[in-house]
Amino acid sequence: MIVARSMFLAITVTMLSVVIAVPIAWLTIRTNLPYRKLWSVLTFLPLVIPSYVGAYILISFSGNGGLLHEITRTLFGVGRAPAMYGYYGSLLTLSLLNYPYIILTIRSNLSNMDVSGEETARMMGLSHLQTLIKVTIPSIKPAILSGSLLVSLYTLSDFGAVSLLRYKTFTWSIYNQYEAGFDRNAAALLSLTLFIVATGFMCFELLVRGNKRYYKNSSSSSKKLPSIDIGKWRWPAAGVCALVSLISVAIPICVLLYWVVRGLYHGETVSILAAEPNHVLALNSIILSVLTATVVVTLSLPVGYLAIRHSGFLTTAIEKMCYTGYALPSIAVSLALVFFGSKIGSPIYQTLPLLVVACAVLCMPTGLSAIRSSMTQISPRYEESSMTLGKSRIKSVIATNMPLLKSGLTMAAATVFLITMKELPAVLLLAPLDFHTLTTAIWSFTSEAFFARAAIPSLLLILLSSIPLTIIVLKNNIFNTSWGE
Amino acid sequence: MGDFLLECSNLNINFGQNHVIKNLNMHLLAGEILSILGPSGCGKTTLLRIIAGLENPSQGNIYLKNHKIFGPNINLQPSNRNIGMIFQDYALFPHLTVEKNILFGISNLEKKIQDENSERVQQLTRLEGLKDRYPHELSGGQQQRVAIARTLATNPTVLLMDEPFSNLDASLRLSVRMEMEQILKSSNTTTIFVTHDREEAFSISDRVAIMVEGAIQQVGPPDQIYFWPNSKESALMSGNCDFIKGSVSGESVNTSIGALPMRMPETFSDGDQVEVAIRQTDLSMEPTPTGKNIVVRKDFRGDETIFWVKTPHGEVIQCKHKIHTTLFPGLKVKLSPVQYTKFNVFSISNC
Numbered sequence: 054m055i056v057a058r059s060m061f062l063a064i065t066v067t068m069l070s071v072v073i074a075v076p077i078a079w080l081t082i083r084t085n086l087p088y089r090k091l092w093s094v095l096t097f098l099p100l101v102i103p104s105y106v107g108a109y110i111l112i113s114f115s116g117n118g119g120l121l122h123e124i125t126r127t128l129f130g131v132g133r134a135p136a137m138y139g140y141y142g143s144l145l146t147l148s149l150l151n152y153p154y155i156i157l158t159i160r161s162n163l164s165n166m167d168v169s170g171e172e173t174a175r176m177m178g179l180s181h182l183q184t185l186i187k188v189t190i191p192s193i194k195p196a197i198l199s200g201s202l203l204v205s206l207y208t209l210s211d212f213g214a215v216s217l218l219r220y221k222t223f224t225w226s227i228y229n230q231y232e233a234g235f236d237r238n239a240a241a242l243l244s245l246t247l248f249i250v251a252t253g254f255m256c257f258e259l260l261v262r263g264n265k266r267y268y269k270n271s272s273s274s275s276k277k278l279p280s281i282d283i284g285k286w287r288w289p290a291a292g293v294c295a296l297v298s299l300i301s302v303a304i305p306i307c308v309l310l311y312w313v314v315r316g317l318y319h320g321e322t323v324s325i326l327a328a329e330p331n332h333v334l335a336l337n338s339i340i341l342s343v344l345t346a347t348v349v350v351t352l353s354l355p356v357g358y359l360a361i362r363h364s365g366f367l368t369t370a371i372e373k374m375c376y377t378g379y380a381l382p383s384i385a386v387s388l389a390l391v392f393f394g395s396k397i398g399s400p401i402y403q404t405l406p407l408l409v410v411a412c413a414v415l416c417m418p419t420g421l422s423a424i425r426s427s428m429t430q431i432s433p434r435y436e437e438s439s440m441t442l443g444k445s446r447i448k449s450v451i452a453t454n455m456p457l458l459k460s461g462l463t464m465a466a467a468t469v470f471l472i473t474m475k476e477l478p479a480v481l482l483l484a485p486l487d488f489h490t491l492t493t494a495i496w497s498f499t500s501e502a503f504f505a506r507a508a509i510p511s512l513l514l515i516l517l518s519s520i521p522l523t524i525i526v527l528k529n530n531i532f533n534t535s536w537g538e
Numbered sequence: 539m540g541d542f543l544l545e546c547s548n549l550n551i552n553f554g555q556n557h558v559i560k561n562l563n564m565h566l567l568a569g570e571i572l573s574i575l576g577p578s579g580c581g582k583t584t585l586l587r588i589i590a591g592l593e594n595p596s597q598g599n600i601y602l603k604n605h606k607i608f609g610p611n612i613n614l615q616p617s618n619r620n621i622g623m624i625f626q627d628y629a630l631f632p633h634l635t636v637e638k639n640i641l642f643g644i645s646n647l648e649k650k651i652q653d654e655n656s657e658r659v660q661q662l663t664r665l666e667g668l669k670d671r672y673p674h675e676l677s678g679g680q681q682q683r684v685a686i687a688r689t690l691a692t693n694p695t696v697l698l699m700d701e702p703f704s705n706l707d708a709s710l711r712l713s714v715r716m717e718m719e720q721i722l723k724s725s726n727t728t729t730i731f732v733t734h735d736r737e738e739a740f741s742i743s744d745r746v747a748i749m750v751e752g753a754i755q756q757v758g759p760p761d762q763i764y765f766w767p768n769s770k771e772s773a774l775m776s777g778n779c780d781f782i783k784g785s786v787s788g789e790s791v792n793t794s795i796g797a798l799p800m801r802m803p804e805t806f807s808d809g810d811q812v813e814v815a816i817r818q819t820d821l822s823m824e825p826t827p828t829g830k831n832i833v834v835r836k837d838f839r840g841d842e843t844i845f846w847v848k849t850p851h852g853e854v855i856q857c858k859h860k861i862h863t864t865l866f867p868g869l870k871v872k873l874s875p876v877q878y879t880k881f882n883v884f885s886i887s888n889c
Contacts, residue, residue, distance in 0.1 A: 432629060434625045434627060434629035435629050435631060437590075437592050437629070438624075438625060438629040439642070439643075440591070440592070440615070440616040441590050441591075441592075441616050441619075441621060441622055441623040441689075441694075441698075442617075442642055442643030442688065442689070443617050443618075443620070443643050443646075444643070445615070445617050446615065446617070449617070453631060456631075456633040457632065457633060
């Protein structure tokens with residue numbers, strides 16, 4: 054039952070995300086949509102909102118005493134608001150927060166596309182819409198699939214949103230089994246099952262995509278893509294983008310601001326602020342994220358390098374192992390480390406290093422793939438010519454690769470920082486007793502429905518997460534234009 | 539082991555099932571430009587990479603100035619060989635300026651010597667005024683000169699160049715080639731350069747090595763290779779060439795187009811079945827109603843016109859001519875050897 058529920062949620066969230074993401078990506082990248090830049094930035098922003106904050110916003114917005122309820126009560130005299138708990142709430146929250154992952158994966162594909170295929174289709178008499186359906190979308194199918202995989206894995210392993218929305222999935226059960234202290238074996242067994250389901254999703258993606266690679270024919274990728282004129286649909290399309298941005302970004306922020314104002318007005322939050330200073334929470338979050346980013350980047354550099362330049366059995370195995378992290382839900386990893394830590398006991402259990410290890414394990418795949426993708430663009434000829442110029446192998450590798458990897462490293466660090474910032478289960482289960490972060494504070498307030506108190510940490514978290522996101526957005530543009538070729 | 543600057547003996551390398559270099563032997567004289575000419579996939583680039591130390595042969599020895607740099611128990615790292623290599627795509631460091639690229643390999647030297655060296659190679663390659671540019675701000679020819687300058691700054695014993703002109707526009711190749719030849723000769727740099735373009739190899743090198751399927755087929759000065767090819771492969775690599783069958787009779791070969799005088803008749807005996815190599819300029823054509831050969835195709839190229847002529851045995855031979863108005867497809871022609879021409883002949887069993 055739990056399996057079915059989790060899988061059903063993962064599949065429907067993925068489908069809804071694809072439905073939202075693909076049109077927006079195409080509209081913002083390939084057409085003459087008004088305010089393209091604005092929409093592409095706005096539709097990135099949900100990435101900074103953690104799922105539990107999203108859920109909390111939804112509950113506090115639509116539930117009894119929420120903003121929506123307040124408005125409808127004063128205007129129309131509605132007595133009780135329909136609660137958004139359960140499946141529909143989870144579907145809505147997770148889809149609206151996860152669709153940017155799909156946009157992200159298909160973005161570079163769409164903007165670097167070889168348009169000759171489309172032009173051929175147009176000359177054969179297909180309309181723009183037919184071309185889109187028959188040529189463009191099929192050619193970005195691999196990217197859509199890998200984006201979908203990402204979304205489905207995130208949904209499967211999501212813990213915060215489904216718990217707050219009381220939709221009983223895998224992660225919720227695992228946490229409850231553990232928290233209630235019934236049976237660790239049951240929790241372990243559930244984690245294992247979850248891992249198997251997630252691996253199943255990964256295999257399914259591999260199976261569908263096969264070994265097909267969609268190469269570009271021409272080498273001249275730098276030419277500017279012509280934007281497609283969508284004529285009278287320009288403004289309706291902009292309306293759709295505006296609606297999505299409104300629901301997934303503007304309303305959540307407004308709700309949080311509303312709670313801040315309301316909390317301050319009632320004088321509640323002020324005392325809480327004093328008891329658990331927000332700046333300490335923020336600082337702890339930053340420390341954890343910076344440490345994790347450092348560890349991940351330091352580890353993925355040699356792994357990424359070896360995997361690309363010396364693909365042997367061992368390196369492939371190590372690399373594949375790092376990628377299984379994608380299929381490892383964070384709650385399972387955290388529990389495993391809890392079991393491990395409590396067996397060994399005092400020197401490491403509930404210490405910061407163990408927490409950093411957990412977060413690093415979770416972020417390794419992301420960091421590695423960021424570094425890997427920028428490393429594949431570096432020709433091995435550089436280090437070879439450095440060697441023939443008299444530099445030793447190690448020196449050559451460092452002197453030629455590191456300067457060119459700068460933006461890849463920044464990307465990796467920023468992404469890891471962002472993920473760790475939002476990470477909930479690992480911090481919840483593994484943080485030292487006196488180590489509170491923004492996420493743990495938000496979690497404890499929201500799970501007890503102190504909505505007003507959770508508002509300031511949530512806003513702080515979103516604000517801090519925007520920094521790495523800005524770097525990611527900027528780097529994405531810069532990377533395309535730097536150093537020609 | 540003679541007095542060679544570089545000597546490779548009995549080199550072998552396998553990539554999986556592929557035996558890419560097979561028992562290869564070659565040597566290099568100080569100061570010469572040797573080009574390795576071969577079809578793509580014959581192992582030329584691999585040979586360069588082996589000499590540079592970037593690939594390890596499974597067998598063989600390499601000597602540089604009579605010191606063993608590779609052998610059963612010795613493998614000098616590329617950084618210690620003092621052999622410079624210029625890659626097909628030049629591999630200029632994109633994050634460094636021209637000057638910093640040039641200084642890259644000599645950063646361990648004294649500052650004063652660094653500057654002198656850098657100054658010297660910049661003058662040699664005419665890069666003054668470009669030293670603050672980044673590689674992507676340079677033209678293809680300029681990028682190549684930076685690559686040469688960067689390598690020459692380290693005073694390499696041997697310079698290796700992998701298809702140096704293949705990345706350039708066809709219109710630029712000639713001038714860049716002449717420029718490069720001048721740079722190499724004036725700096726007295728011993729160079730091996732790899733190409734699949736016959737014209738490049740002939741015009742720039744002192745000696746040409748024909749490489750076929752992982753082994754050196756023939757080495758010698760360009761004209762020697764052209765006029766005295768030792769095999770069908772050498773004949774084909776050194777110029778356009780058609781083959782027709784014939785049998786030896788005295789000092790000539792009887793073929794479907796008549797008797798053709800042969801080179802080195804003493805190596806064959808009467809009645810030997812052979813193939814005759816015919817260059818485009820070896821035969822003259824004369825339209826006559828009794829001609830046994832038929833023009834099947836005419837390819838007007840401006841300076842000259844190439845005719846495809848079918849012999850009575852159905853073999854097709856290309857002939858180059860200046861005339862283009864009086865000859866056309868369908869015409870019967872008589873083919874006869876141009877005066878003083880001797881034909882290279884290969885016995886069929888050898889081919």
